[in-house]
Amino acid sequence: MTTPRPLPGSVDDVLALLAGGRYVADRALATALFLSLKLGRPLFLEGEVGTGKTEVAKVLAAQLGRRLLRLQCYEGLDLASAAYEWDYPRQMLEIRVAEAAAAHGREATREELERGLFSERFLVKRPLLQALEPDLSGPPVLLIDELDRTDEPFEAFLLEVLSDFQLSIPELGTVRAAAPPLVIVTSNRTREVHDALKRRCFYAWIDYPDAQRELEIVRSKVPQATERLAREVVGFVQRLRAKDLFKLPGIAETLDWTQSLVALDRTALDAQAVDGTLGVLLKYQDDIARLRGAEAEALRQEAATAAAATLGGLPGSAP
Ligand SMILES: Nc1ncnc2c1ncn2[C@@H]1O[C@H](COP(=O)(O)OP(=O)(O)OP(=O)(O)O)[C@@H](O)[C@H]1O
Numbered sequence: 001m002t003t004p005r006p007l008p009g010s011v012d013d014v015l016a017l018l019a020g021g022r023y024v025a026d027r028a029l030a031t032a033l034f035l036s037l038k039l040g041r042p043l044f045l046e047g048e049v050g051t052g053k054t055e056v057a058k059v060l061a062a063q064l065g066r067r068l069l070r071l072q073c074y075e076g077l078d079l080a081s082a083a084y085e086w087d088y089p090r091q092m093l094e095i096r097v098a099e100a101a102a103a104h105g106r107e108a109t110r111e112e113l114e115r116g117l118f119s120e121r122f123l124v125k126r127p128l129l130q131a132l133e134p135d136l137s138g139p140p141v142l143l144i145d146e147l148d149r150t151d152e153p154f155e156a157f158l159l160e161v162l163s164d165f166q167l168s169i170p171e172l173g174t175v176r177a178a179a180p181p182l183v184i185v186t187s188n189r190t191r192e193v194h195d196a197l198k199r200r201c202f203y204a205w206i207d208y209p210d211a212q213r214e215l216e217i218v219r220s221k222v223p224q225a226t227e228r229l230a231r232e233v234v235g236f237v238q239r240l241r242a243k244d245l246f247k248l249p250g251i252a253e254t255l256d257w258t259q260s261l262v263a264l265d266r267t268a269l270d271a272q273a274v275d276g277t278l279g280v281l282l283k284y285q286d287d288i289a290r291l292r293g294a295e296a297e298a299l300r301q302e303a304a305t306a307a308a309a310t311l312g313g314l315p316g317s318a319p
């Protein structure tokens with residue numbers, strides 16, 4: 001039998017646990033996560049697109065050896081897709097079998113049949129219900145992703161699950177988790193999530209990383225990139241985020257861009273490579289058109305100068 005891996009015992013343990021899954025967290029996020037694990041409360045993560053909200057849950061599950069149950073939210077998400085539904089075709093089949101049995105004189109009472117039809121055997125379990133079930137490797141990680149995409153009635157339903165870790169199934173009774181799952185809720189804040197739900201969670205805002213953390217992320221995720229390329233990419237992206245663009249690049253774009261430049265055999269940024277790969281970094285034509293040419297070149301030169309200054313100060317580094 002597997003024994004569940006223990007939860008991290010301190011904020012530093014959380015940082016180390018996530019780093020083991022190549023996730024570079026800042027202290028504020030690690031503290032919020034530590035407290036939510038310690039006190040058994042859901043963690044509500046809000047932030048810009050591509051800043052590592054979903055990844056927290058994935059890395060947490062992988063590092064703790066827990067099952068990851070992911071509920072991807074969308075407009076119109078209902079109970080049947082989120083929690084459970086009855087397996088209607090199988091129930092119909094069961095009724096036919098019962099009818100056939102009755103024809104041979106082995107008639108089940110109506111109550112028996114009904115009880116059978118609404119038993120666990122015919123229940124299709126979706127992530128919210130699965131998350132309440134015991135698991136040998138410990139309570140699972142339940143990721144409720146992009147909650148802002150659902151509507152308010154669904155949020156109201158989530159309240160019961162998140163506050164008491166239980167779910168009522170009218171035909172069956174209340175299912176209660178023996179040990180609560182580790183819950184992470186994310187939102188891109190396309191709308192405000194209701195206060196009643198937020199109150200049940202601990203909250204952390206995930207901002208764009210500062211240059212130091214972004215560099216660590218690039219080093220960790222794209223180790224093939226030279227130190228110079230990594231620094232120039234991060235310097236460029238950090239400066240780009242200060243511009244008034246329609247859509248700023250997230251960490252996902254920084255990583256994609258670095259990988260693309262490595263694939264193009266670049267060990268540093270050059271004007272041609274930058275212009276040719278802007279579509280990896282920016283996803284709106286207006287932003288790309290504005291940046292291509294002089295503006296991108298100015299950013300590149302600033303980033304190159306800054307990287308050279310730091311690298312020049314490091315022993316043994318090439319100019
Ligand atoms: N702190 C981090 N350390 C390492 N990798 C990171 C970090 N943050 C983000 N990433 C990487 O960036 C990418 C995007 O992360 P993720 O999908 O979690 O973002 P998100 O905030 O959920 O974005 P969206 O709002 O679009 O859903 C992933 O490949 C992830 O591995």
Ligand SMILES: [Mg+2]
Pocket residue numbers: 053054055145186
């Ligand atoms: Mg996400």
